Amino acid sequence: KAGVTQTPRYLIKTRGQQVTLSCSPISGHRSVSWYQQTPGQGLQFLFEYFSETQRNKGNFPGRFSGRQFSNSRSEMNVSTLELGDSALYLCASSSTTGGFYEQYFGPGTRLTVT
Amino acid sequence: GQSLEQPSEVTAVEGAIVQINCTYQTSGFYGLSWYQQHDGGAPTFLSYNGLDGLEETGRFSSFLSRSDSYGYLLLQELQMKDSASYFCAVRAPRRVTGGGNKLTFGTGTQLKVEL
Numbered sequence: 711k712a713g714v715t716q717t718p719r720y721l722i723k724t725r726g727q728q729v730t731l732s733c734s735p736i737s738g739h740r741s742v743s744w745y746q747q748t749p750g751q752g753l754q755f756l757f758e759y760f761s762e763t764q765r766n767k768g769n770f771p772g773r774f775s776g777r778q779f780s781n782s783r784s785e786m787n788v789s790t791l792e793l794g795d796s797a798l799y800l801c802a803s804s805s806t807t808g809g810f811y812e813q814y815f816g817p818g819t820r821l822t823v824t
Numbered sequence: 825g826q827s828l829e830q831p832s833e834v835t836a837v838e839g840a841i842v843q844i845n846c847t848y849q850t851s852g853f854y855g856l857s858w859y860q861q862h863d864g865g866a867p868t869f870l871s872y873n874g875l876d877g878l879e880e881t882g883r884f885s886s887f888l889s890r891s892d893s894y895g896y897l898l899l900q901e902l903q904m905k906d907s908a909s910y911f912c913a914v915r916a917p918r919r920v921t922g923g924g925n926k927l928t929f930g931t932g933t934q935l936k937v938e939l
Contacts, residue, residue, distance in 0.1 A: 716867075743925050751866070753911065753929035766926040800866065805927050813925060815859075815866040 712737065714803050714816035722822045728789040731819045735782050737801030741765075742784040743813065744776060747798040756799075759784050760806070788821075796823045826850040828912055828930035835936045836902055843895045844933045854915045855886050856895045857927065858916035862908045870897065870910075899935070907937045 715734045721730050735742050743766075744756040755768040759778035776786040782803075788795055798820050802813040828848040836842040846856065855874040859867040871879050873888035874884060885898040899906055912930040 743927075745927075745929075752931050753913075753927075755928065757927050758925050760925075769924070802867075802925075803892055812869045812872070813927065815868065817866050 714801060714814050716799075716801055716816040716819050719817065720820045720822075721766045722824060723791050725791055725793060727791050728787065728819060729791060730785055730787045731799055731801075731821075733784045733786075733801035733803075733816060735784070735801075736814055739803040739814075740767055740782050740806050741804040741806060742782065743802045743804070744784070744786050745802065746770075747800060747818070748796075752782060753800070756786065781784055791823045793823050796821060826914055826916060826928040828914060828928065830910075830912060830930040833934045833936070835938060837938050838904060840902050841898065841900045842902060842935065844899075844910050844912075844935065846895045846897075846930055848893050848895075848912070848914055848930075850893075850916060850928075853890065856878045856886070857913045858884075858886055858897045858919065859911045859913060859929075860908050861911065861932075865908075865910045867911065879939055890925055896897070902937050904937050904939075907935060909934050 717732045741760045743758040745753050747753045749762045757776050760764045762778045773789045776785045798818045800815050800818045804813045830846050857872045858870040860870050861867040871886040873886050878887045883900045888895040909932045911932045913927040
């Protein structure tokens with residue numbers, strides 16, 4: 711099976727712009743979670759989507775949003791970028807949700823905001 | 825809320841055994857997981873403890889004591905390729921999160937394996 715893929719792998723944006731990141735989960739997986747990783751804050755949960763519905767949301771401002779399509783692919787959007795949004799954005803897929811299910815992480819998108 | 829504490833850095837020599845500790849404070853608990861992340865790489869799942877006790881997977885073992893809110897990852901026969909960051913993570917139960925796969929990660933422990 712192919713693993714979790716994320717595009718693009720690297721991105722440079724300017725403050726005030728908006729950005730869309732994409733995640734394709736492992737085939738058959740219906741849950742996609744997004745995490746932000748920074749040296750200062752570590753790995754922080756953004757949100758999870760399951761069957762096109764947001765299941766959980768972390769403590770991030772409304773500038774961070776996401777969606778999931780019927781084929782389970784997911785996108786996250788960050789509007790009005792700030793310097794502090796520079797981070798590695800990771801998505802993780804899981805076969806389902808609601809219990810313990812191993813999460814498989816993608817390679818991440820490295821976002822740099824200048 | 826939930827918080828997890830780990831040592832920031834551990835150094836050991838090749839062939840040795842190392843233990844990475846994780847203490848947690850949660851408003852609910854639904855198991856402790858461990859992930860490994862190499863520099864520039866994605867976190868990869870290592871182990872999960874839903875109940876107290878020891879889980880063994882090859883050279884890696886993980887232990888959980890729910891009464892002590894404590895767990896550890898034990899790495900045996902260390903190899904250079906084990907140099908990486910290790911994260912513990914908890915998933916709160918449905919009554920806390922409403923369900924879902926939200927993981928709260930620890931601060932991470934950077935393991936350096938030396939010759």
